[in-house]
Amino acid sequence: MADAVKILVVDDELAIQRFLKASFDPADYEVAAAMTGEEGIRKAALFNPGVVLLDLGLPDMEGLQVAEAIREWSSVPIIVLSVRGQEQDKVAALDAGVDDYLTKPFGVGELMARIRVALRHAGKTENVEPKFEFSGLSVDLATRHVMKDGQEVHLTPNEYGILALLVRNAGKVVTHRQILKEVWGPAYEQESHYLRVYMGQLRHKLEEDAARPKLLITESGVGYRLLAE
Amino acid sequence: MHLRKPGGEHGLARGVGAALAACAIATLICFAMYGRFDTANLSMVYLLAVAAVASRFGRVAAAIAAVVNVLAFDILFVPPRFTLEVEESQYLVTFLVMLAVGFLISSLGEQSTQARQQAETEKIRNSLLTSISHDLRTPLAAIAGAASSLKSGKGDHQGLAETIYEESMRLNLQVQNLLDMTRLQSGQVPLRRQWHSMEELVGSALQRTSDLLEDRPVTVNMPPELPLVECDGELMEKVITNLIENVAAHTPKASDLEISAREGKEHVILDVADRGSGIPKGQESRIFERFLRHADGEAASGFGLGLAICRAILKLHEGHIWAENRPQGAGAVFHVELPKHPQPVVPLG
Numbered sequence: 381m382a383d384a385v386k387i388l389v390v391d392d393e394l395a396i397q398r399f400l401k402a403s404f405d406p407a408d409y410e411v412a413a414a415m416t417g418e419e420g421i422r423k424a425a426l427f428n429p430g431v432v433l434l435d436l437g438l439p440d441m442e443g444l445q446v447a448e449a450i451r452e453w454s455s456v457p458i459i460v461l462s463v464r465g466q467e468q469d470k471v472a473a474l475d476a477g478v479d480d481y482l483t484k485p486f487g488v489g490e491l492m493a494r495i496r497v498a499l500r501h502a503g504k505t506e507n508v509e510p511k512f513e514f515s516g517l518s519v520d521l522a523t524r525h526v527m528k529d530g531q532e533v534h535l536t537p538n539e540y541g542i543l544a545l546l547v548r549n550a551g552k553v554v555t556h557r558q559i560l561k562e563v564w565g566p567a568y569e570q571e572s573h574y575l576r577v578y579m580g581q582l583r584h585k586l587e588e589d590a591a592r593p594k595l596l597i598t599e600s601g602v603g604y605r606l607l608a609e
Numbered sequence: 610m611h612l613r614k615p616g617g618e619h620g621l622a623r624g625v626g627a628a629l630a631a632c633a634i635a636t637l638i639c640f641a642m643y644g645r646f647d648t649a650n651l652s653m654v655y656l657l658a659v660a661a662v663a664s665r666f667g668r669v670a671a672a673i674a675a676v677v678n679v680l681a682f683d684i685l686f687v688p689p690r691f692t693l694e695v696e697e698s699q700y701l702v703t704f705l706v707m708l709a710v711g712f713l714i715s716s717l718g719e720q721s722t723q724a725r726q727q728a729e730t731e732k733i734r735n736s737l738l739t740s741i742s743h744d745l746r747t748p749l750a751a752i753a754g755a756a757s758s759l760k761s762g763k764g765d766h767q768g769l770a771e772t773i774y775e776e777s778m779r780l781n782l783q784v785q786n787l788l789d790m791t792r793l794q795s796g797q798v799p800l801r802r803q804w805h806s807m808e809e810l811v812g813s814a815l816q817r818t819s820d821l822l823e824d825r826p827v828t829v830n831m832p833p834e835l836p837l838v839e840c841d842g843e844l845m846e847k848v849i850t851n852l853i854e855n856v857a858a859h860t861p862k863a864s865d866l867e868i869s870a871r872e873g874k875e876h877v878i879l880d881v882a883d884r885g886s887g888i889p890k891g892q893e894s895r896i897f898e899r900f901l902r903h904a905d906g907e908a909a910s911g912f913g914l915g916l917a918i919c920r921a922i923l924k925l926h927e928g929h930i931w932a933e934n935r936p937q938g939a940g941a942v943f944h945v946e947l948p949k950h951p952q953p954v955v956p957l958g
Contacts, residue, residue, distance in 0.1 A: 464785065465788075465843075467843070485777060485778070485781055487774070536957075536958055537958050538956075538958045564956075572803050572804065573803070573804035573837060573953045573955060574955050574956070576804055576805060576806040576809060576837055577806070577837070577955045578955075579806075579809065580806050580808060580809065580833075583808075584833060589829065590808060590812075590831075590833075591808050591811050591812050591815070591829035591831050591868075592812060592815055592827070592829060593812055597816065598809050598812060598813045598816070600813050600842060600843060600846055601842065601843055
């Protein structure tokens with residue numbers, strides 16, 4: 381059990397707790413539960429989890445407040461669980477430092493994928509992996525070379541800026557605001573139409589079918605995700 | 610459900626028109642009667658006109674009718690004729706009574722309209738409850754049944770688990786549709802308008818429905834220079850998703866799904882086409898109504914609300930949605946039209 385990853389589940393729904401606990405192989409994961417935000421914050425400190433699954437619909441406080449509290453002293457990956465229609469809450473949580481989200485109802489496959497990505501990013505030290513490779517796309521952040529199926533692809537500076545940010549966060553969702561801030565600056569955080577155009581351009585250059593992307597995924601109402609597995 | 614004021618949207622205009630018309634008719638009748646009948650009876654004719662208008666066109670129209678008729682009566686028939694003066698002050702009482710009667714009848718009229726509308730609402734609510742009850746219970750029954758088999762240890766575990774998963778997703782779809790329809794109906798849907806790429810919205814919708822589409826051949830044709838559309842992305846994605854779900858539910862599993870878009874003079878148009886058995890002739894607009902059950906016996910997925918939701922969303926966007934059978938070969942095509950707007954500036958680089 382020495383290598384077991386510790387998962388803290390902060391959710392007041394017993395059924396969800398049960399399902400989540402049953403989804404993790406006890407050989408690889410140790411699961412602790414918290415039923416309120418306050419208990420969640422406490423256990424995040426005591427249990428020292430590797431990943432926190434945080435429901436946004438807690439009885440005693442906003443999920444966002446729990447995330448902010450934990451972020452004050454820990455960079456533990458936090459994945460929020462919410463329902464469809466709560467896009468603004470998800471975005472607020474992501475902008476506040478939460479790492480990713482899952483929309484209920486979700487399957488165990490999606491859950492494990494998110495956790496893997498979160499752990500991978502948490503496991504890194506300050507240095508980001510310079511090379512990205514998946515599904516025919518390869519990006520070398522050191523040399524700024526982008527290749528699709530072995531052919532070099534030329535990207536404009538903004539296109540590259542967006543792609544590089546997504547690569548640095550490979551597998552994780554990046555919000556519209558985060559992309560706009562990074563590539564254009566804080567004054568441009570509301571200009572979501574820039575992204576519609578640029579993501580379209582990127583998809584046309586990098587995807588086999590821009591209308592059915594396999595790499596550059598739209599997370600409606602939230603942002604974008606570069607798939608890494 | 611919100612109740613409509615008597616007369617509907619253009620109630621006031623129609624009400625005023627009715628008030629004037631009623632007055633004119635009453636005046637003609639009175640001219641015919643003048644000389645042979647007491648002024649008192651002439652006032653009754655005008656009172657009848659006020660009552661008639663009040664019963665159908667609401668309080669404001671009733672008030673206008675009262676004033677107009679009183680003036681007509683005063684000027685034309687009350688001595689001295691063709692002046693506003695009244696010889697006997699009791700005619701003031703006549704005028705007040707006309708006004709009062711107008712208000713009384715219009716409020717009675719409103720009550721009866723409200724009662725009728727409430728009865729109608731009740732009817733719809735009952736049929737809605739029955740429909741919901743059935744459509745929620747069906748997947749729940751499948752889930753409960755499969756789960757109880759798993760509990761007892763019997764049966765093909767994988768198959769049962771798949772049933773539970775699929776039926777849960779179906780249930781989620783139903784609930785989501787119901788919530789969406791309720792929100793849209795209540796008129797409390799703030800549109801979050803932003804610039805969106807149709808290609809991106811289609812991509813998201815296809816992502817969302819990928820399980821449903823399975824191995825179905827899907828073709829997407831989006832011209833790269835298609836203008837951005839200004840719309841609520843979540844809602845527009847819902848429209849496309851519902852159209853895709855509609856195709857998945859009503860056409861053979863392996864038949865084509867074709868999604869394309871084009872730029873018109875003042876609109877951007879999205880077409881979702883299938884190779885199913887098409888729409889029964891004459892039903893092209895009926896299919897957008899709520900709670901439709903289908904002739905082939907198969908219950909519509911999502912309470913039969915999917916297309917009604919699409920229509921409501923397009924209405925909110927000042928757009929249109931309509932369906933027709935394809936000109937060449939079998940199947941139907943759904944057209945979604947959104948107004949085109951001057952494009953926002955996007956910096957190059």
